[in-house]
Amino acid sequence: MIEVTRDVFRxxxxxxxSRGSRTEAKxxxxxxxxxxxxGWGECVPxxxxxxxxxxxxxxxxxxxxxxxxxxxQEALPAGAARNAVDCALWDLEAKQAGRxxxxxxxxxxxxxxxxAYTLSLDTPEAMQAQAAKNAYRPLLKIKLGTPDDMxxxxxxxxxxxxxxxxxDANEGWSAEVYADLAxxxxxLGVALVEQPLPAGxxxxxxxIDRPVPLxxxxxxxxxxxxxxxxxxxxxxxxxxxxxxxLTEALALRDAARAEGYEVMVGCMVGSSLAMAxxxxxxxGAAITDLDGPLLLAEDRDAPLTFDAxxxxxxxxxxxx
Numbered sequence: 001m002i003e004v005t006r007d008v009f010r011x012x013x014x015x016x017x018s019r020g021s022r023t024e025a026k027x028x029x030x031x032x033x034x035x036x037x038x039g040w041g042e043c044v045p046x047x048x049x050x051x052x053x054x055x056x057x058x059x060x061x062x063x064x065x066x067x068x069x070x071x072x073q074e075a076l077p078a079g080a081a082r083n084a085v086d087c088a089l090w091d092l093e094a095k096q097a098g099r100x101x102x103x104x105x106x107x108x109x110x111x112x113x114x115x116a117y118t119l120s121l122d123t124p125e126a127m128q129a130q131a132a133k134n135a136y137r138p139l140l141k142i143k144l145g146t147p148d149d150m151x152x153x154x155x156x157x158x159x160x161x162x163x164x165x166x167x168d169a170n171e172g173w174s175a176e177v178y179a180d181l182a183x184x185x186x187x188l189g190v191a192l193v194e195q196p197l198p199a200g201x202x203x204x205x206x207x208i209d210r211p212v213p214l215x216x217x218x219x220x221x222x223x224x225x226x227x228x229x230x231x232x233x234x235x236x237x238x239x240x241x242x243x244x245x246l247t248e249a250l251a252l253r254d255a256a257r258a259e260g261y262e263v264m265v266g267c268m269v270g271s272s273l274a275m276a277x278x279x280x281x282x283x284g285a286a287i288t289d290l291d292g293p294l295l296l297a298e299d300r301d302a303p304l305t306f307d308a309x310x311x312x313x314x315x316x317x318x319x320x
Contacts, residue, residue: 003031004060006053009271010297015120025269028056030084032092039092043084044241044268056081069247078222078244086245087277091319101320102280113282114310116141116166116289124155131159139164141289145172150184157188166287168194171218175204185212192287194237205232215264222248223255235262238281246277253281262286269295272303276314
């Protein structure tokens with residue numbers, strides 16, 4: 001039996017990116033029950049990819065009972081619906097076998113990974129205050145992509161002089177803007193820029209100097225995305241809601257590395273249940289960005305542990 005429910009998690013504070021603001025995370029929770037054993041997974045439908053709670057729920061409900069992970073890869077496209085079901089099936093298999101998911105997948109035992117912490121888009125003064133409050137964190141992520149990016153970036157660096165900084169432009173720049181900003185990004189110690197150009201316009205990145213490495217986010221969903229990234233990006237951001245689950249995310253990670261890309265593992269704003277399988281993908285990643293639960297005012301039972309060592313693998317009581 002495949003069940004789908006809608007859950008809402010309040011955010012700790014208003015979270016803003018260039019596309020808008022939100023005060024809560026709306027997710028779909030999938031439970032797959034067979035022979036009295038239940039596995040579960042979570043997804044976050046994303047409007048940027050023409051997904052809604054309704055459309056993704058309909059995709060999940062269209063699946064036949066008894067579907068396995070192999071058949072699932074063909075039954076649904078990469079996206080949020082396949083992600084939740086794929087992760088629920090992994091959890092189910094682990095519980096039925098009495099083993100951890102990482103063992104079933106042939107992976108090494110996972111360890112904590114230092115994760116980025118995302119600062120919400122705000123005025124430079126407010127972002128400096130946010131940065132100062134979180135200056136103890138080793139890696140901060142800034143959502144930019146507006147005409148007033150430099151004052152914000154300067155403010156964050158002033159608030160957190162020692163933190164490593166990565167920038168997510170959310171498709172908000174042009175090649176010319178990136179070229180103009182690159183020297184300042186270097187000066188301010190920015191380690192990475194995510195998706196500077198709209199995914200459909202990133203041909204403009206071909207052949208330009210990239211003094212600050214560029215990471216494909218909206219331009220990279222699954223392994224079929226890789227051929228279009230050559231010569232444009234240095235890294236790919238793997239998110240399970242884009243790849244369509246843990247199965248494809250692990251395959252994408254291996255394929256990307258084989259083609260010479262560094263790997264970043266990111267997330268939508270969701271609960272610890274959504275992050276748990278991503279922690280397995282993030283093992284050894286150049287950048288881990290799995291801070292979703294840190295942005296919430298409430299979380300699942302048996303949530304992931306975040307401490308100075310980073311985000312820890314899930315307990316079996318949560319997932320996997």
